[in-house]
Amino acid sequence: MSYSHLKSEAYINEERQYFAPTGRIQYADIGFVKGNGATLTDMDGNTYIDLLASASVANVGHCHPKVVNAIKKQAEQLVHNTPAYFTHNLVLELQKRLTNITPGQFPKKVIFGNSGSDANDGMIKYARAYTGRQNIITFTDAYHGSTFGAITESAVSLNMRRNMGPFVPGIYQLPFPDENEKLPQEDEIAFSERYLDHFRLAFRTYLPPEEVAAILIEPIQGDGGIRQLPFYFVKELYALCQEHGILFMVDEVNQGLARSGKMWSIDHFDIAPDLLATGKSLAAGLPLSAIVGRAEIMNSLPAPGHCFTTAGNPICCAASLATLDIIEEEELMEKSACDGEYVKAKLQAMQEVYPFIKRVRMYGLNGGIELVVEENNQSANTDCANKVMTYLLNHGVIMITLAGNILRFQPPLVITREELDRALSLLEAAFKAYRNGEI
Protein backbone atom coordinates (compact mmCIF):
# COMPACT_ATOMS: atom_id res chain seq x y z
CA MET A 1 0.00 0.00 0.00
CA SER A 2 1.40 3.40 -0.90
CA TYR A 3 0.22 6.85 0.02
CA SER A 4 3.01 8.45 -2.00
CA HIS A 5 0.59 10.34 -4.21
CA LEU A 6 -0.16 12.49 -1.19
CA LYS A 7 2.28 15.35 -1.25
CA SER A 8 3.62 17.51 1.54
CA GLU A 9 1.42 19.58 3.82
CA ALA A 10 2.54 22.71 1.93
CA TYR A 11 1.28 21.22 -1.29
CA ILE A 12 -2.02 20.35 0.34
CA ASN A 13 -2.36 23.83 1.77
CA GLU A 14 -1.56 25.66 -1.43
CA GLU A 15 -3.13 23.56 -4.11
CA ARG A 16 -5.67 21.24 -2.62
CA GLN A 17 -7.45 23.72 -0.45
CA TYR A 18 -10.12 24.26 -3.00
CA PHE A 19 -13.14 24.98 -0.90
CA ALA A 20 -12.82 25.38 2.79
CA PRO A 21 -15.81 27.26 4.18
CA THR A 22 -14.98 26.27 7.73
CA GLY A 23 -11.30 27.02 7.37
CA ARG A 24 -10.37 23.36 7.38
CA ILE A 25 -8.02 21.84 4.90
CA GLN A 26 -9.97 19.78 2.42
CA TYR A 27 -8.42 17.19 0.18
CA ALA A 28 -9.74 17.70 -3.30
CA ASP A 29 -7.50 15.11 -4.90
CA ILE A 30 -8.63 12.18 -2.81
CA GLY A 31 -11.75 10.47 -3.99
CA PHE A 32 -13.13 7.38 -2.37
CA VAL A 33 -14.51 4.60 -4.48
CA LYS A 34 -15.19 1.85 -1.96
CA GLY A 35 -16.26 1.59 1.65
CA ASN A 36 -16.26 -1.39 3.97
CA GLY A 37 -17.02 -1.19 7.70
CA ALA A 38 -14.68 1.40 9.16
CA THR A 39 -12.51 1.72 6.05
CA LEU A 40 -12.55 3.62 2.78
CA THR A 41 -10.51 2.91 -0.34
CA ASP A 42 -9.42 5.71 -2.65
CA MET A 43 -9.13 5.92 -6.44
CA ASP A 44 -5.51 4.70 -6.27
CA GLY A 45 -6.36 1.65 -4.19
CA ASN A 46 -5.16 3.01 -0.81
CA THR A 47 -7.27 1.99 2.16
CA TYR A 48 -7.89 4.36 5.08
CA ILE A 49 -9.39 3.95 8.53
CA ASP A 50 -12.20 6.50 8.61
CA LEU A 51 -12.03 8.35 11.93
CA LEU A 52 -14.58 10.80 10.57
CA ALA A 53 -17.29 8.21 9.85
CA SER A 54 -17.86 10.26 6.70
CA ALA A 55 -19.14 13.21 8.74
CA SER A 56 -21.16 10.99 11.08
CA VAL A 57 -23.18 9.25 8.41
CA ALA A 58 -21.43 5.91 8.80
CA ASN A 59 -22.36 4.91 12.37
CA VAL A 60 -23.17 1.38 11.16
CA GLY A 61 -20.14 1.41 8.88
CA HIS A 62 -19.71 1.78 5.16
CA CYS A 63 -21.75 -0.50 2.92
CA HIS A 64 -23.11 -2.70 5.70
CA PRO A 65 -24.49 -5.78 3.85
CA LYS A 66 -27.88 -5.41 5.55
CA VAL A 67 -28.22 -1.81 4.42
CA VAL A 68 -27.04 -2.66 0.91
CA ASN A 69 -29.55 -5.51 0.64
CA ALA A 70 -32.40 -3.34 1.92
CA ILE A 71 -31.55 -0.68 -0.67
CA LYS A 72 -31.36 -3.24 -3.51
CA LYS A 73 -34.62 -4.86 -2.52
CA GLN A 74 -36.51 -1.59 -2.31
CA ALA A 75 -34.98 -0.23 -5.54
CA GLU A 76 -36.53 -3.16 -7.36
CA GLN A 77 -39.98 -2.31 -5.94
CA LEU A 78 -40.40 1.46 -5.99
CA VAL A 79 -37.79 4.21 -6.15
CA HIS A 80 -39.92 7.24 -5.44
CA ASN A 81 -43.17 8.16 -3.83
CA THR A 82 -44.84 11.59 -3.57
CA PRO A 83 -45.01 12.43 0.14
CA ALA A 84 -47.23 15.50 -0.28
CA TYR A 85 -50.09 13.28 -1.47
CA PHE A 86 -49.36 9.64 -0.66
CA THR A 87 -47.63 7.55 1.93
CA HIS A 88 -45.68 4.29 1.84
CA ASN A 89 -45.55 1.27 4.11
CA LEU A 90 -41.87 1.91 4.93
CA VAL A 91 -42.61 5.54 5.78
CA LEU A 92 -45.29 4.39 8.21
CA GLU A 93 -43.03 1.72 9.69
CA LEU A 94 -40.14 4.12 10.18
CA GLN A 95 -42.38 6.78 11.71
CA LYS A 96 -43.57 4.23 14.25
CA ARG A 97 -40.07 3.05 14.96
CA LEU A 98 -38.75 6.58 15.54
CA THR A 99 -41.69 7.36 17.77
CA ASN A 100 -40.79 4.35 19.90
CA ILE A 101 -37.06 4.92 20.20
CA THR A 102 -37.11 8.65 20.99
CA PRO A 103 -37.48 9.84 24.58
CA GLY A 104 -40.95 10.67 25.95
CA GLN A 105 -44.07 8.56 26.45
CA PHE A 106 -46.43 11.17 24.98
CA PRO A 107 -48.10 10.97 21.53
CA LYS A 108 -45.62 11.94 18.81
CA LYS A 109 -45.53 12.56 15.09
CA VAL A 110 -42.66 12.27 12.65
CA ILE A 111 -42.01 14.19 9.45
CA PHE A 112 -39.18 13.39 7.05
CA GLY A 113 -36.77 15.61 5.15
CA ASN A 114 -33.57 15.24 3.15
CA SER A 115 -30.93 16.77 5.41
CA GLY A 116 -30.14 17.73 8.96
CA SER A 117 -30.36 21.36 7.89
CA ASP A 118 -33.94 21.10 6.69
CA ALA A 119 -34.92 19.27 9.88
CA ASN A 120 -33.57 22.16 11.95
CA ASP A 121 -35.36 24.66 9.69
CA GLY A 122 -38.55 22.69 10.13
CA MET A 123 -38.29 22.81 13.91
CA ILE A 124 -38.23 26.62 13.72
CA LYS A 125 -41.49 26.50 11.75
CA TYR A 126 -43.22 24.11 14.15
CA ALA A 127 -42.04 26.02 17.22
CA ARG A 128 -43.31 29.32 15.83
CA ALA A 129 -46.59 27.88 14.61
CA TYR A 130 -47.34 26.11 17.88
CA THR A 131 -46.35 28.83 20.33
CA GLY A 132 -47.37 31.84 18.23
CA ARG A 133 -44.00 33.30 19.27
CA GLN A 134 -41.10 34.17 16.99
CA ASN A 135 -37.80 34.02 18.80
CA ILE A 136 -35.41 31.09 18.97
CA ILE A 137 -32.29 30.84 21.14
CA THR A 138 -29.26 28.74 20.22
CA PHE A 139 -25.61 28.74 21.31
CA THR A 140 -22.39 30.28 20.14
CA ASP A 141 -20.16 27.79 18.29
CA ALA A 142 -23.17 25.69 17.32
CA TYR A 143 -23.53 24.24 13.85
CA HIS A 144 -27.07 23.35 12.84
CA GLY A 145 -26.83 23.34 9.04
CA SER A 146 -26.62 25.31 5.87
CA THR A 147 -30.17 26.27 4.89
CA PHE A 148 -31.20 29.76 5.90
CA GLY A 149 -32.90 28.92 9.18
CA ALA A 150 -30.21 26.44 10.20
CA ILE A 151 -27.29 28.68 9.29
CA THR A 152 -28.90 31.53 11.20
CA GLU A 153 -29.02 29.20 14.20
CA SER A 154 -25.30 28.46 13.72
CA ALA A 155 -22.34 30.44 15.00
CA VAL A 156 -19.42 28.08 14.60
CA SER A 157 -17.47 30.18 12.12
CA LEU A 158 -17.72 33.71 10.80
CA ASN A 159 -16.64 32.55 7.35
CA MET A 160 -19.74 30.44 7.15
CA ARG A 161 -21.92 33.52 7.50
CA ARG A 162 -20.03 36.13 5.49
CA ASN A 163 -21.68 37.88 2.55
CA MET A 164 -25.04 36.13 2.75
CA GLY A 165 -27.13 38.09 5.20
CA PRO A 166 -29.59 39.30 6.22
CA PHE A 167 -30.43 36.18 8.15
CA VAL A 168 -33.70 34.85 9.49
CA PRO A 169 -34.97 37.34 12.07
CA GLY A 170 -35.62 36.38 15.66
CA ILE A 171 -32.73 33.95 16.19
CA TYR A 172 -30.26 34.69 18.99
CA GLN A 173 -27.11 32.96 20.18
CA LEU A 174 -26.10 32.93 23.83
CA PRO A 175 -22.67 31.83 25.09
CA PHE A 176 -21.92 28.11 25.27
CA PRO A 177 -20.51 27.06 28.66
CA ASP A 178 -17.09 25.86 27.53
CA GLU A 179 -15.13 24.16 30.31
CA ASN A 180 -12.07 26.19 29.31
CA GLU A 181 -13.94 29.20 30.67
CA LYS A 182 -14.55 27.62 34.06
CA LEU A 183 -12.96 29.66 36.85
CA PRO A 184 -10.65 27.80 39.26
CA GLN A 185 -13.00 28.22 42.24
CA GLU A 186 -16.16 27.23 40.32
CA ASP A 187 -17.88 23.87 40.65
CA GLU A 188 -20.33 22.65 38.01
CA ILE A 189 -23.25 24.44 39.65
CA ALA A 190 -21.54 27.82 39.97
CA PHE A 191 -20.17 27.53 36.43
CA SER A 192 -23.60 26.59 35.03
CA GLU A 193 -25.34 29.35 36.97
CA ARG A 194 -22.99 31.92 35.46
CA TYR A 195 -24.07 30.80 31.98
CA LEU A 196 -27.74 30.48 32.92
CA ASP A 197 -27.50 34.12 33.94
CA HIS A 198 -27.09 35.01 30.25
CA PHE A 199 -30.58 33.62 29.70
CA ARG A 200 -32.01 35.36 32.75
CA LEU A 201 -30.42 38.64 31.69
CA ALA A 202 -31.78 38.26 28.15
CA PHE A 203 -35.25 37.54 29.55
CA ARG A 204 -35.03 40.63 31.79
CA THR A 205 -33.64 43.06 29.27
CA TYR A 206 -34.20 42.39 25.56
CA LEU A 207 -35.91 39.06 25.00
CA PRO A 208 -39.15 38.68 26.96
CA PRO A 209 -39.55 34.96 27.69
CA GLU A 210 -43.20 35.06 26.61
CA GLU A 211 -41.90 35.96 23.13
CA VAL A 212 -39.43 33.07 22.95
CA ALA A 213 -40.73 30.08 21.00
CA ALA A 214 -37.89 27.62 21.62
CA ILE A 215 -34.37 26.94 22.76
CA LEU A 216 -32.32 24.65 20.53
CA ILE A 217 -29.44 22.69 22.03
CA GLU A 218 -26.95 20.12 20.87
CA PRO A 219 -26.44 18.30 24.19
CA ILE A 220 -22.95 17.35 23.01
CA GLN A 221 -21.79 20.03 20.64
CA GLY A 222 -20.17 18.40 17.61
CA ASP A 223 -18.57 20.87 15.21
CA GLY A 224 -18.06 23.29 18.09
CA GLY A 225 -15.40 20.94 19.48
CA ILE A 226 -17.09 17.83 20.98
CA ARG A 227 -18.18 19.54 24.18
CA GLN A 228 -20.90 18.24 26.44
CA LEU A 229 -23.15 20.74 28.16
CA PRO A 230 -22.93 20.48 31.98
CA PHE A 231 -25.65 18.25 33.44
CA TYR A 232 -26.87 20.86 35.91
CA PHE A 233 -26.96 23.51 33.17
CA VAL A 234 -29.18 21.40 30.89
CA LYS A 235 -31.55 20.47 33.71
CA GLU A 236 -31.93 24.10 34.77
CA LEU A 237 -32.32 25.28 31.19
CA TYR A 238 -35.09 22.74 30.71
CA ALA A 239 -36.77 23.97 33.91
CA LEU A 240 -36.51 27.54 32.62
CA CYS A 241 -38.20 26.45 29.38
CA GLN A 242 -41.00 24.78 31.30
CA GLU A 243 -41.49 27.80 33.52
CA HIS A 244 -41.96 30.10 30.52
CA GLY A 245 -43.72 27.80 28.06
CA ILE A 246 -40.65 27.72 25.81
CA LEU A 247 -40.18 24.60 23.68
CA PHE A 248 -37.06 22.53 24.28
CA MET A 249 -35.60 21.35 20.96
CA VAL A 250 -32.57 19.10 20.44
CA ASP A 251 -30.38 18.67 17.40
CA GLU A 252 -29.33 15.00 17.29
CA VAL A 253 -28.21 15.11 13.65
CA ASN A 254 -24.60 14.47 14.57
CA GLN A 255 -24.72 12.97 18.05
CA GLY A 256 -27.76 10.74 17.80
CA LEU A 257 -28.12 7.09 16.78
CA ALA A 258 -25.73 5.52 19.31
CA ARG A 259 -22.80 7.85 18.62
CA SER A 260 -22.48 9.02 22.24
CA GLY A 261 -23.02 5.61 23.86
CA LYS A 262 -26.77 6.13 24.18
CA MET A 263 -29.33 6.24 21.40
CA TRP A 264 -29.61 10.03 21.66
CA SER A 265 -27.24 12.45 23.34
CA ILE A 266 -30.18 13.96 25.26
CA ASP A 267 -30.62 10.52 26.91
CA HIS A 268 -27.57 11.38 29.05
CA PHE A 269 -29.75 14.04 30.67
CA ASP A 270 -32.93 12.02 31.01
CA ILE A 271 -35.04 14.72 29.35
CA ALA A 272 -37.78 14.23 26.75
CA PRO A 273 -37.48 17.15 24.32
CA ASP A 274 -40.53 18.68 22.64
CA LEU A 275 -38.91 18.42 19.22
CA LEU A 276 -35.92 16.35 18.08
CA ALA A 277 -34.04 16.54 14.76
CA THR A 278 -32.13 13.57 13.38
CA GLY A 279 -30.33 12.88 10.10
CA LYS A 280 -26.87 11.86 8.85
CA SER A 281 -26.58 8.22 10.03
CA LEU A 282 -30.35 7.83 10.00
CA ALA A 283 -30.20 6.16 6.57
CA ALA A 284 -26.49 5.25 6.66
CA GLY A 285 -25.59 8.02 4.24
CA LEU A 286 -28.66 8.17 2.04
CA PRO A 287 -30.38 11.54 2.29
CA LEU A 288 -32.93 11.27 5.05
CA SER A 289 -33.70 13.41 8.08
CA ALA A 290 -36.60 13.51 10.49
CA ILE A 291 -38.26 15.72 13.03
CA VAL A 292 -39.85 13.79 15.86
CA GLY A 293 -42.11 15.91 18.02
CA ARG A 294 -45.04 16.06 20.38
CA ALA A 295 -48.15 15.41 18.31
CA GLU A 296 -49.87 18.63 19.31
CA ILE A 297 -46.87 20.65 18.15
CA MET A 298 -46.57 18.72 14.88
CA ASN A 299 -50.28 19.25 14.24
CA SER A 300 -49.85 23.01 14.40
CA LEU A 301 -48.46 23.26 10.88
CA PRO A 302 -50.46 21.89 7.97
CA ALA A 303 -48.46 19.24 6.05
CA PRO A 304 -47.46 21.38 3.03
CA GLY A 305 -45.80 23.80 5.44
CA HIS A 306 -42.80 21.52 5.66
CA CYS A 307 -42.66 19.26 2.65
CA PHE A 308 -39.97 18.19 0.20
CA THR A 309 -40.53 16.20 -2.99
CA THR A 310 -38.03 13.47 -2.15
CA ALA A 311 -38.49 13.43 1.64
CA GLY A 312 -39.18 9.99 3.08
CA ASN A 313 -38.01 8.32 -0.10
CA PRO A 314 -38.75 4.58 0.24
CA ILE A 315 -35.17 3.52 -0.50
CA CYS A 316 -33.92 5.86 2.23
CA CYS A 317 -36.58 4.51 4.62
CA ALA A 318 -35.54 0.92 3.82
CA ALA A 319 -31.90 1.82 4.54
CA SER A 320 -32.97 3.53 7.74
CA LEU A 321 -34.97 0.57 9.05
CA ALA A 322 -31.98 -1.67 8.35
CA THR A 323 -29.72 0.83 10.14
CA LEU A 324 -31.92 0.83 13.25
CA ASP A 325 -31.94 -2.99 13.20
CA ILE A 326 -28.14 -3.06 13.04
CA ILE A 327 -27.79 -0.62 15.94
CA GLU A 328 -29.92 -2.99 18.02
CA GLU A 329 -28.60 -6.34 16.81
CA GLU A 330 -24.93 -5.38 16.96
CA GLU A 331 -25.45 -3.55 20.28
CA LEU A 332 -23.77 -0.45 18.92
CA MET A 333 -24.86 1.76 21.80
CA GLU A 334 -23.06 -0.49 24.26
CA LYS A 335 -20.10 -0.93 21.90
CA SER A 336 -19.79 2.83 21.44
CA ALA A 337 -19.77 3.38 25.22
CA CYS A 338 -17.26 0.59 25.84
CA ASP A 339 -14.90 1.43 22.94
CA GLY A 340 -15.12 5.08 23.94
CA GLU A 341 -13.76 4.24 27.40
CA TYR A 342 -11.00 2.15 25.82
CA VAL A 343 -9.95 5.00 23.50
CA LYS A 344 -10.19 7.55 26.30
CA ALA A 345 -7.78 5.56 28.48
CA LYS A 346 -5.28 5.28 25.60
CA LEU A 347 -5.54 9.00 24.82
CA GLN A 348 -5.15 9.92 28.49
CA ALA A 349 -1.97 7.84 28.58
CA MET A 350 -0.71 9.89 25.60
CA GLN A 351 -1.66 13.06 27.45
CA GLU A 352 0.78 12.08 30.21
CA VAL A 353 3.61 12.00 27.68
CA TYR A 354 2.74 14.92 25.40
CA PRO A 355 2.02 18.15 27.30
CA PHE A 356 0.54 19.78 24.19
CA ILE A 357 -2.54 17.55 24.68
CA LYS A 358 -4.61 19.77 26.91
CA ARG A 359 -7.86 17.83 27.08
CA VAL A 360 -9.28 14.52 26.00
CA ARG A 361 -13.06 14.45 25.69
CA MET A 362 -14.81 11.18 24.82
CA TYR A 363 -18.56 10.57 24.93
CA GLY A 364 -18.94 7.11 23.48
CA LEU A 365 -16.92 6.84 20.27
CA ASN A 366 -17.14 10.54 19.95
CA GLY A 367 -14.03 12.41 20.87
CA GLY A 368 -12.22 15.70 20.77
CA ILE A 369 -8.50 16.01 21.53
CA GLU A 370 -7.67 19.61 22.32
CA LEU A 371 -4.13 20.73 21.52
CA VAL A 372 -2.23 23.68 22.98
CA VAL A 373 1.31 24.93 22.41
CA GLU A 374 2.73 23.62 25.69
CA GLU A 375 2.05 23.39 29.39
CA ASN A 376 3.09 27.00 29.97
CA ASN A 377 1.46 28.33 26.84
CA GLN A 378 -2.16 27.26 26.62
CA SER A 379 -2.88 28.96 23.29
CA ALA A 380 -4.45 26.87 20.55
CA ASN A 381 -1.95 24.72 18.65
CA THR A 382 -3.33 24.64 15.13
CA ASP A 383 0.11 23.82 13.77
CA CYS A 384 0.19 20.54 15.67
CA ALA A 385 -3.40 19.72 14.72
CA ASN A 386 -2.75 20.29 11.01
CA LYS A 387 0.52 18.36 11.02
CA VAL A 388 -0.97 15.41 12.91
CA MET A 389 -3.95 15.36 10.57
CA THR A 390 -1.67 15.37 7.52
CA TYR A 391 0.62 12.71 8.98
CA LEU A 392 -2.35 10.48 9.64
CA LEU A 393 -3.74 10.96 6.16
CA ASN A 394 -0.35 10.06 4.72
CA HIS A 395 -0.42 6.88 6.81
CA GLY A 396 -3.95 5.83 5.95
CA VAL A 397 -6.10 7.39 8.67
CA ILE A 398 -8.74 10.04 8.03
CA MET A 399 -9.11 12.52 10.86
CA ILE A 400 -10.16 16.16 10.78
CA THR A 401 -9.74 19.15 13.06
CA LEU A 402 -12.39 21.29 14.72
CA ALA A 403 -11.95 24.91 15.76
CA GLY A 404 -8.39 24.68 14.42
CA ASN A 405 -6.84 22.84 17.38
CA ILE A 406 -9.18 19.96 18.23
CA LEU A 407 -8.73 16.55 16.62
CA ARG A 408 -12.03 14.80 16.03
CA PHE A 409 -12.15 11.08 16.84
CA GLN A 410 -15.44 9.57 15.64
CA PRO A 411 -15.01 6.31 13.72
CA PRO A 412 -17.89 4.17 12.49
CA LEU A 413 -19.25 2.40 15.56
CA VAL A 414 -18.56 -0.99 13.97
CA ILE A 415 -14.80 -0.35 13.98
CA THR A 416 -12.85 -3.41 15.12
CA ARG A 417 -10.46 -3.37 18.07
CA GLU A 418 -7.56 -4.03 15.65
CA GLU A 419 -8.52 -1.00 13.58
CA LEU A 420 -8.84 1.15 16.69
CA ASP A 421 -5.42 0.01 17.91
CA ARG A 422 -3.86 0.73 14.54
CA ALA A 423 -5.39 4.22 14.39
CA LEU A 424 -4.31 4.94 17.97
CA SER A 425 -0.75 3.78 17.42
CA LEU A 426 -0.47 5.94 14.29
CA LEU A 427 -1.88 8.87 16.25
CA GLU A 428 0.74 8.35 18.93
CA ALA A 429 3.45 8.13 16.26
CA ALA A 430 2.20 11.45 14.86
CA PHE A 431 2.37 13.11 18.29
CA LYS A 432 5.88 11.75 18.78
CA ALA A 433 7.00 12.97 15.36
CA TYR A 434 5.60 16.40 16.18
CA ARG A 435 7.33 16.55 19.54
CA ASN A 436 10.63 15.53 17.92
CA GLY A 437 10.28 18.18 15.22
CA GLU A 438 10.09 15.54 12.50
CA ILE A 439 6.87 16.87 11.05
Ligand code: PLP
Ligand atom coordinates in the same frame (compact mmCIF):
# COMPACT_ATOMS: atom_id res chain seq x y z
N1 PLP B 1 -26.86 19.61 12.84
C1 PLP B 1 -25.65 19.20 13.23
C2 PLP B 1 -25.37 19.05 14.69
C3 PLP B 1 -24.66 18.91 12.28
O1 PLP B 1 -23.46 18.50 12.69
C4 PLP B 1 -24.97 19.07 10.92
C5 PLP B 1 -23.97 18.78 9.88
O2 PLP B 1 -22.79 18.72 10.09
C6 PLP B 1 -26.25 19.51 10.57
C7 PLP B 1 -27.18 19.76 11.55
C8 PLP B 1 -26.63 19.69 9.13
O3 PLP B 1 -26.84 18.47 8.52
P1 PLP B 1 -26.81 18.35 6.93
O4 PLP B 1 -25.41 18.64 6.51
O5 PLP B 1 -27.25 16.95 6.67
O6 PLP B 1 -27.77 19.34 6.39
